Every structure is written in structure tokens, then in C-alpha cells.
Amino acid sequence: MxxxxxxxxxxxxxxxxxxxxxxxxxxxxxxxxxxxxxxxxxxxxxxxxxxxxxxxxxxxxxxxxxxxxxxxxxxxxxxxxxxxxxxxxxxxxxxxxxxxxxxGTLVLWSAKPDFVDDQGEVLKKGDFKYLAITNPKTAPYGAAAIATLTKLGLFDALQSKLVTGENVSQTYQFIFTGNAELGFIALSQIIVNGQLTSGSTWIVPADLHEPIxxxxxxxxxxxxxxxxxxxxxxxxxxxxxxxxxxxxx
Amino acid sequence: MLSDVDLAAVWLTLKLATITTMILLIVGTPIAWWLARTGSKWKGVIGAVVALPLVLPPTVLGFYLLIALGPHGPVGQLTQFLGWGVLPFTFAGLVVASVFYSMPFVVQPLQQAFEAIGSRPLEVAATLRASPWDAFFTVVLPLAKPGFITAAILGFAHTVGEFGVVLMIGGNIPEKTRVVSVQIYDHVEALEYAEAHLLAGGMLLFSFFVLLALYSRKGAHTWK
Known part of the structure; x- marks a missing residue:
């Protein structure tokens, strides 16, 4: 014992x-x-x-x-x-x-339901005042957004509508508060437990930009x-x- | 040397600071006058609201401005109703934000100047049959001139140094909302340290000489 x-x-x-x-x-x-x-x-x-x-x-x-x-x-x-x-x-x-x-996965997101379609056609219509992106000089999601717009041939048409957040959180804020109707952010920002939380989303195809x-x-x-x-x-x-x-x- | 983009940011910053300072001198004078003279129970409340930007992080102010001025916010609803659109991402929006942000730096020196004058010169002016407006322009303004100069310098310099608020509601648009402090931040983030140094060093020298001018003047001219 x-x-x-x-x-x-x-x-x-x-x-x-x-x-x-x-x-x-x-x-x-x-x-x-x-x-x-x-x-x-x-x-x-x-x-x-x-x-x-x-x-x-x-x-x-x-x-x-x-x-x-x-x-x-x-x-x-x-x-x-x-x-x-x-x-x-x-x-x-x-x-x-x-x-x-x-x-990372780039998405085009709007806080409004049914604003962004699942093909990103909304970008061609251009029926919005501001498109939010993240600073392409410093943020990979920003560079990917610019690459996507360029590849779609829409950069010149939409350049004057771009507003820039310093990081993806700020870009999300611009869109979430409705100050920008839509914008490019990270999928990780709007997903909880594998589910999209709100608004409307286009998951940008990976071949439109370099991998993030x-x-x-x-x-x-x-x-x-x-x-x-x-x-x-x-x-x-x-x-x-x-x-x-x-x-x- | 400074690139065109940097120069545009410098020019925009000076424009923003000038307009903001002018608006603040016009708006701030009656507020400071009221705060200096009133016995109202609201004095503490208004004084505290004016002083809030001194203690609030600019991100808090910027966040609430973004919501309030945005399309769903109360101010945003009003500006849309008036047909002005919404203010974030515009130069006018930065001016509105800067007026709030730099308000205490203009109102407080003015209030102190008005309080230092006291009511005596006004009473004397009244006995000489000067109307209140007349007395304000011919007696108070000349006496409070050092206070106005201090207020203008501080309001201008503080707006030049604004960062957090602009970041939150500006959207970093060249020639509209991209001011020097945001441009410096971008250079640092992009690891462009040489460009950052040029602007940051310039800002440091500017701020030092503004304050030097302010404090030298105060020492030389007090009570004249």
C-alpha cells in the first residue's frame, strides 16, 4: 500500500x-x-x-x-x-x-439582400455610388479586387466610384453602414460556422486574381x-x- | 522630392485646415461667448460636449460620424432629404467631421479670453451708449485678439494633425479625402519608409514651428 x-x-x-x-x-x-x-x-x-x-x-x-x-x-x-x-x-x-x-477568398458583398447577384453582374450595371475596396498598395485583398476589376474590363469605368478602407475591417464597415452600397472584402468576414450571415454575396472566381x-x-x-x-x-x-x-x- | 500624390495630399490638408478654422472661428465665437458669460445650468453640459474630442479616441468619433452621416443615420437622412446626398467619402464630410474634432481647440482659448475680459469693459461701453453688438466688435474683439490668434493656430494645427476621424469617414480618395496623415500611414504600411520620412518629418517641423510661434508670442505679448 x-x-x-x-x-x-x-x-x-x-x-x-x-x-x-x-x-x-x-x-x-x-x-x-x-x-x-x-x-x-x-x-x-x-x-x-x-x-x-x-x-x-x-x-x-x-x-x-x-x-x-x-x-x-x-x-x-x-x-x-x-x-x-x-x-x-x-x-x-x-x-x-x-x-x-x-x-483567402475574395467576395463582392452588399449589406442589402438581393443587391449583389451570384455572377457579379451588378458591377457591369454600375447602379451604385460607391464601391469599397481595401488599399491595393498595402492589402492583398485590395490588390486582388483591382486585379478582378481589371480582368473584367471594368476598372476604368468604376475607378471614380472607388472608396478605400485601410484594412478589410474598415472596408466592411463602409459597406455594413450602407455608406458604400457594395465592396470587395474577405469571405472570412461574413461567414460564421460555414454560413453566410447577411446581405448578398458574389464569391469571386479564383481565376480572376492571383491567389491570396x-x-x-x-x-x-x-x-x-x-x-x-x-x-x-x-x-x-x-x-x-x-x-x-x-x-x- | 515630394511626388504629385504627396503634394496633392499636402494641398488638400491645408485646404481642409483653412476652411475648418474659418468655420470654427465663426461657429465657435458665439459658443465660447455664451459659455464665458452664462449662468445657465446647461453650461456644464455644453462645455462637456464641446470638450469631448479632447478625450475621445478619434476612432470613436469617426465611427459614430460614419453611422450618423451615413444613409441610415439621422444626419444622413436629413442631408438626403435636402438633396445633398450623404457626406462620408466627400470633402464636405471631412469639413463637418473636422469642425467637431477641432472644436475644443478653438472654443476653449476663446472662452478663456472672454472670461479674462470680464463684464466690466462691456458695462463701461454700455454707459457710453454702445449697443451690445457695437461693444462686442469695438471692445471685446480687440481685447480678445490674442485669444483669437491662439484659437486659430490651434484649430488649424489640430486639423492638420487629424488622422483617425478622416480614416474612418474619408475613404482615402485622392484630392478629395486623402490628407497628409493618411498618406503617411499608407507609405508606412507599404514599407515606403523614405517617402514616409519626407512627409512625417515635414509634419514634425510644421507642428514644432507652429507651437514655437504660439508660445513665443504668448510670452512676449501677455497683458499688452
Missing amino acids: KARITRLLMGLALTVSSLVTQAAQVQVAVAANFTAPMQKIAVEFEKDTGHQALLSFGATGKLYAQIKNGAPFQVFLAADDKTPAKLEAEGDAVPGSRFTYAI RQDAVILAKGQDQPAAQALADYLKSEKVKTIIKSYGY
Whole structure:
């Protein structure tokens, strides 16, 4: 009996000590458009691995500036594929650690039901005052929107109607408040549990623009950090891929 | 050097700040006068409303302006009824937003100037048979001149420095709503740091010299 208790206690002590040595924190910079899925993934990540992911959300360009100026991030989930590549080329990321964690889907959306048809014909009719997009210079969804309009041969006709949000959330706000009748945003913004929430939508065919690749990278501060590597591996797992998909990527 | 797009943003910013300051001097003077002279129980309420932009994050102000001025908002309904359309994404919309945003920077210096004058000079003017309007223009305005200069400088400079509100209701349209601060933000976001430095450095120097002029003048001319 005594031996059994001793064994039990020893086992318990071993478990606790292994938790203490293994469980660590990882500081993660996350592109704003990936806020909701990443919050969910972080909860699952902690459940499955014991590691805790501390999340900071922001625009990719701003996060880049912070990383260049000494921010303590160990993993970076960007909204594009250019910024992680740039960080790697500049020696601020672990070489070869880059991977695509999500591919964005561009949609044309209106808060009004039946305003946007499922072929995007509404763009040709041009029966609206403002078409909202995200800044094409800084946001991949903006660049994809411009590419789509150009490919449809509508850019010149619609250029004077464009209003620009600084990020997809702001573009969503312009449309949601009715100030712009319609606009290009991310599918992930209007989907909850795999269902479109409101308004009317045209899912832009993927062949009208370059794929909106969102890449992640382990940063220099995450080198040889088990928790950082664990998060990178976790993001590639089937379980996480299913979560990401349910958010409209 | 500055590109055409940057120059357009600078020009637009100066235009916005000038128009906003002029409107604020006209609208702000009676408000400041009333706040300085009234014994009404509403004084605290109006004073607090005027001062709100001092403490509110510009994103809050911008968000509510976007909703209020939008097609479903009360102001938006009114402007549409009057046939003006809706104000967000237009230069007029930025002017309206800036008037709210910079209001305390104009009203408060004016109010202080009016309070410093007190009622005595007006009473004297009244005994000399000056009408209230006459007394205001010939007695109060000259006495309050330093307050007007401070108010104009602060209102102008604060509008030049506006960012959050413009971002929320502007829509970043070249030559209509893309002001310098938004242009700087875009340069930084696009990692165009050289261009950002040019504009940001210019803004820093501008703001410093405006304040330097303001504070040097105050030191030299108080009580004259």
C-alpha cells in the first residue's frame, strides 16, 4: 500500500515537472483579418500541447515595422506572402520556416439582400455610388479586387466610384453602414460556422486574381524555441486546417 | 522630392485646415461667448460636449460620424432629404467631421479670453451708449485678439494633425479625402519608409514651428 502511494506520488511529481519544463509561452503577431480563427486555434493549441500562445493583432505592415524594431514576437502570421519573405531575406526570420497557412477568398458583398447577384453582374450595371475596396498598395485583398476589376474590363469605368478602407475591417464597415452600397472584402468576414450571415454575396472566381496567400514564418526570436516550432507544426495539422476552412479560407 | 500624390495630399490638408478654422472661428465665437458669460445650468453640459474630442479616441468619433452621416443615420437622412446626398467619402464630410474634432481647440482659448475680459469693459461701453453688438466688435474683439490668434493656430494645427476621424469617414480618395496623415500611414504600411520620412518629418517641423510661434508670442505679448 505504502509503495503504491509512493509510486503514485512519484508519477504525479513526474507529470507536474514535465508540464513545467515543457509548457512554454510563444508570442505571436497575427494579421488582423485572421483574428477570429487564431483566437480559436490558440485555445485548441493550449489544450493539445500545453503551450500558451500570446496573440497580438495588427496590420501586416505595422507588425513588420514592429518586428524590425525589436518587438518580442516569435511567430508571425501575415496577411500576405511578401512580408514574411522579406523578413526572411533580411535575416529577421528563421530560413526555410515559411509556409502558407491560409488562402483567402475574395467576395463582392452588399449589406442589402438581393443587391449583389451570384455572377457579379451588378458591377457591369454600375447602379451604385460607391464601391469599397481595401488599399491595393498595402492589402492583398485590395490588390486582388483591382486585379478582378481589371480582368473584367471594368476598372476604368468604376475607378471614380472607388472608396478605400485601410484594412478589410474598415472596408466592411463602409459597406455594413450602407455608406458604400457594395465592396470587395474577405469571405472570412461574413461567414460564421460555414454560413453566410447577411446581405448578398458574389464569391469571386479564383481565376480572376492571383491567389491570396497568407504566409507564416518563425521569427529570429523564435529560433530554437520549442513552443514556436510547436505552433508552426500545429498550424499545419489537419485539425487546424479544418478550423481555418470553417472561417471561410 | 515630394511626388504629385504627396503634394496633392499636402494641398488638400491645408485646404481642409483653412476652411475648418474659418468655420470654427465663426461657429465657435458665439459658443465660447455664451459659455464665458452664462449662468445657465446647461453650461456644464455644453462645455462637456464641446470638450469631448479632447478625450475621445478619434476612432470613436469617426465611427459614430460614419453611422450618423451615413444613409441610415439621422444626419444622413436629413442631408438626403435636402438633396445633398450623404457626406462620408466627400470633402464636405471631412469639413463637418473636422469642425467637431477641432472644436475644443478653438472654443476653449476663446472662452478663456472672454472670461479674462470680464463684464466690466462691456458695462463701461454700455454707459457710453454702445449697443451690445457695437461693444462686442469695438471692445471685446480687440481685447480678445490674442485669444483669437491662439484659437486659430490651434484649430488649424489640430486639423492638420487629424488622422483617425478622416480614416474612418474619408475613404482615402485622392484630392478629395486623402490628407497628409493618411498618406503617411499608407507609405508606412507599404514599407515606403523614405517617402514616409519626407512627409512625417515635414509634419514634425510644421507642428514644432507652429507651437514655437504660439508660445513665443504668448510670452512676449501677455497683458499688452
